[in-house]
Amino acid sequence: MITSFRRISASLVLTYAALTLGAIAVVYPFFFMVNNSFKTGREILHSPTALPSTITLIGYTGVFEELDVLLLFKNSLILAVSITLLNTLLSALAGYAFAKIPFPGRGRIFGFMLITMMIPGVLFLIPSYVFIYNLGWVGHYHALIIPSAVSVFNIFLVRQFMLGIPDEIVEAARIDGAGDPTIFMRVILPLARPALATVAILTFMGSWNDFFGPLLYLNQPEHWTLQLGLLQFRGTVPGENAEQIWALTTLITLPIVVVYFFIQEQFVKAFANVSLSK
Amino acid sequence: MVSSRALDAPERAGAAPSSLFLRIKRSRWGYIFVSPWVVLYLFFGLYPLVLSFYLTFFDYSFVTPENRTFVGLGNWIDGVTDSLFWKSLYNIVLNQTTFIVLKNGLGLITAALLVRITWGARLFRTIYFLPVITSTVVLMTIGDNLASPGGPVQKVLIDAGLIAGPVFWKSDDTLPMIIIALINTWKWFGISTIILLAGMYGIDPRLYEAAVVDGAKGWQLFRYITLPMLRPQLFFLLVVDIINGLQMFTEVFSIGFNVYGGINHQALTPVLYLYAQAFDRSNVGYASTLGLLLAFLIALLTALQFRFVRAEAE
Numbered sequence: 211m212i213t214s215f216r217r218i219s220a221s222l223v224l225t226y227a228a229l230t231l232g233a234i235a236v237v238y239p240f241f242f243m244v245n246n247s248f249k250t251g252r253e254i255l256h257s258p259t260a261l262p263s264t265i266t267l268i269g270y271t272g273v274f275e276e277l278d279v280l281l282l283f284k285n286s287l288i289l290a291v292s293i294t295l296l297n298t299l300l301s302a303l304a305g306y307a308f309a310k311i312p313f314p315g316r317g318r319i320f321g322f323m324l325i326t327m328m329i330p331g332v333l334f335l336i337p338s339y340v341f342i343y344n345l346g347w348v349g350h351y352h353a354l355i356i357p358s359a360v361s362v363f364n365i366f367l368v369r370q371f372m373l374g375i376p377d378e379i380v381e382a383a384r385i386d387g388a389g390d391p392t393i394f395m396r397v398i399l400p401l402a403r404p405a406l407a408t409v410a411i412l413t414f415m416g417s418w419n420d421f422f423g424p425l426l427y428l429n430q431p432e433h434w435t436l437q438l439g440l441l442q443f444r445g446t447v448p449g450e451n452a453e454q455i456w457a458l459t460t461l462i463t464l465p466i467v468v469v470y471f472f473i474q475e476q477f478v479k480a481f482a483n484v485s486l487s488k
Numbered sequence: 489m490v491s492s493r494a495l496d497a498p499e500r501a502g503a504a505p506s507s508l509f510l511r512i513k514r515s516r517w518g519y520i521f522v523s524p525w526v527v528l529y530l531f532f533g534l535y536p537l538v539l540s541f542y543l544t545f546f547d548y549s550f551v552t553p554e555n556r557t558f559v560g561l562g563n564w565i566d567g568v569t570d571s572l573f574w575k576s577l578y579n580i581v582l583n584q585t586t587f588i589v590l591k592n593g594l595g596l597i598t599a600a601l602l603v604r605i606t607w608g609a610r611l612f613r614t615i616y617f618l619p620v621i622t623s624t625v626v627l628m629t630i631g632d633n634l635a636s637p638g639g640p641v642q643k644v645l646i647d648a649g650l651i652a653g654p655v656f657w658k659s660d661d662t663l664p665m666i667i668i669a670l671i672n673t674w675k676w677f678g679i680s681t682i683i684l685l686a687g688m689y690g691i692d693p694r695l696y697e698a699a700v701v702d703g704a705k706g707w708q709l710f711r712y713i714t715l716p717m718l719r720p721q722l723f724f725l726l727v728v729d730i731i732n733g734l735q736m737f738t739e740v741f742s743i744g745f746n747v748y749g750g751i752n753h754q755a756l757t758p759v760l761y762l763y764a765q766a767f768d769r770s771n772v773g774y775a776s777t778l779g780l781l782l783a784f785l786i787a788l789l790t791a792l793q794f795r796f797v798r799a800e801a802e
């Protein structure tokens with residue numbers, strides 16, 4: 211009895227040791243980034259891993275002098291917020307229709323939708339650009355916002371969740387004389403909040419971190435997002451502005467990490483939901 | 489229940505055509521709610537899809553679209569015989585094989601460790617998930633600096649005697665794809681962890697109890713119960729990894745390679761090459777063809793996976 215208890219506790223200690231080692235390895239690069247953001251460029255070059263000899267904000271002040279960081283923040287926010295709001299609303303509407311309104315042709319439209327999910331996105335890259343270019347949208351926010359206003363994937367996610375809402379609740383509201391818009395607003399939206407949170411989190415994160423879309427469609431510096439700003443900035447004076455690069459990467463990462471720590475349970479659930487709905 | 493039946497009654501009594509009309513009219517909000525997606529998909533999904541096939545038959549440039557010339561199957565023949573396209577496919581397969589094995593292996597190990605503990609499990613999970621939510625451009629910037637000649641990782645490797653001197657891996661032939669796979673493993677293994685962990689929580693504990701009674705021990709339990717029971721989760725991860733991974737662009741571009749993947753094309757990926765053809769050389773028709781070829785390849789791989797899984801199940 212005693213030996214088996216000892217064996218269990220020894221393996222438990224090893225488990226915690228391995229997990230802690232893993233956690234350090236995962237966090238260290240972030241520490242490296244934040245640590246270097248408080249050093250001078252010379253110090254970063256000569257001793258990249260050391261703690262700052264004196265804490266300096268020269269990187270941060272430098273970034274704000276050379277780049278309109280607030281404008282980049284604003285642009286990233288405009289895109290992420292509008293794409294997230296549109297996706298949440300439109301996938302909730304379509305998800306409700308697919309799950310709870312038995313309109314003729316529903317099965318066919320839904321089947322078609324599932325097929326479109328299978329088509330790899332790379333196929334649309336060039337023809338979409340040609341189309342949007344010909345529309346004259348390149349260089350405008352709506353070139354990014356409108357095509358990604360609703361995704362099949364999000365509709366599917368919401369629909370799967372709404373199938374779990376009992377039909378009796380919807381029927382009861384109908385008998386009370388409520389139409390579909392009222393049922394949607396008063397009954398469905400409050401019940402579907404977990405699914406909509408998943409959609410909102412995944413969409414916001416994807417859009418905030420997106421690099422390829424803005425690179426393709428936003429060619430004017432006044433429209434650049436944080437991700438684009440970082441890259442342009444890195445390209446102009448190679449090696450010279452190390453402290454500013456670390457300051458900017460820290461600034462880009464901070465907002466999403468803060469949000470993450472406040473609602474981390476929802477973040478993790480969002481990703482778990484995606485795999486379960488398949 | 490009674491009142492609902494009463495409401496349905498007049499509709500059932502009506503003739504067939506008007507009953508369909510009534511049903512459509514009664515469920516009109518269904519059409520209205522689905523219409524935003526339908527309209528957007530017609531314009532930004534279906535139309536580009538048709539356009540992409542159309543473009544493959546032409547020499548087409550953004551600058552002078554009116555000068556497009558019909559080239560028949562020329563783009564397709566160029567595509568399958570283009571050594572750079574094959575080079576990019578080789579690179580991405582090397583990158584993704586490394587990445588998928590490491591990322592899911594690491595995810596499996598961390599999940600197997602996390603499932604054994606309760607105290608602190610949430611904290612570890614939160615930490616492992618941190619790179620998942622961080623932007624690719626930021627993570628590649630950090631990874632680039634950590635792995636650079638004179639950077640901390642190489643310093644440790646030199647001190648340990650594992651490498652003789654600084655390695656200028658960006659100009660190497662295979663190292664860029666391997667190192668990008670390592671950085672991507674750090675970014676994405678947290679997803680595998682939580683998905684596999686959820687799968688492990690779902691396994692019936694009675695299975696383990698029965699196996700222990702039969703004399704099975706630690707590794708055997710993992711090999712003959714945990715792994716087979718995780719098949720759906722592993723399959724899901726593999727399908728998503730392959731679809732996403734073959735379309736890699738941002739990682740290579742933001743770590744500092746040009747759209748041709750460096751001087752010897754050592755970091756050229758298919759989407760990078762497609763981008764170069766469309767936006768650097770203005771060969772839009774050709775780029776569209778490369779996109780189709782890649783999409784067919786991805787579809788083929790996905791279909792093969794599904795077939796493999798079905799064969800396994802039978």
